[in-house]
Amino acid sequence: MMSRPDSQSYFDSVFLNLINHLNISQKEAISDLDGPTLVLAGPGTGKTQLIAAKVGKILMTSDTLPRSILCLTFTDAGVNALRNRLVQYIGPEGHKVKVLTFHAFCNQIIQQNSYHFGQNNLEPISDLERIDIIRMILDQLSWDNPLKKGYANANQFERELQSLIQWMKKENYKSASLIEKIDAYCEQMPSLPEFKYKRKQGSFNAGDLKTGMYQDFLQKYARLKEAVKLFDVYEKEKLIRHRYDYEDMILWVLRAFQENLTF
Secondary structure, X not given: OOOOOOHHHHHHHHHHHHHHOOOHHHHHHHHOOOOOOOOOOOOOOOHHHHHHHHHHHHHHHOOOOHHHOEEEEOOHHHHHHXXXXXXXXXXXXXXXXXXXXXXXXXXXXXXXXXXXXXXXXXXXXXXXXXXXXXXXXXHOOOOOOOOOOOOOOOOOOHHHHHHHHHHHHHOOOOHHHXXXXXXXXXXXXXXXXXXXXXXXXXXXXXXXXXXXXXXXXXXXXXXXHHHHHHHHHHHHHHHHOXXXXXXXXXXXXXXXXXXXXXX
């Protein structure tokens, strides 16, 4: 049975073999250690391998410790893939490199520094608790509210409201500014080409307003405005319960970094 070579020498040879098989552009990407490097490539083109190679290059050519390197990705699958590549190319030291999803990293920052985010005892909201808040908000609406009027199910727009809240957070919209945009669009609707007949149809001439379509859209945007108003209600209830949601994780931490808070 052949004796196993020295562990460090073995992984050094594995890493050097990886470097030798990189193309010119890839070698340039991992060699430039000062400042940002942008890599544009499609799926399956070796981006994960390149990141692992760059981490290895940093460790080999500087005094940087593995625990001082942070790698962020979008999915748990991405975390596992990068972790496996690191261990494959640089050995056990790959386990010491911090590899997290963006949300896991932000959640870690919030949990370790809750005093920076306005209150203590903050906990991420569960899916069930989020639904509970959404349903409570909808239940409290009066029956003449556009989100309930004419609907037998009081929670008719539960999913839509949840999606709207998530979208507003991702786009960093405030309810007041979004309502202004909705009002402005509704004022413009009668003059927009899509709301006018392009040619004569029956008693309608080209350029006449499509009244039915216009009224339908007015009702849709009336519901949208009411839903947007509930964004602030949701946020208030969430904070009362000392909760933050999936989207808050990135927004809060990003804002903290922009304000130069130190952790």
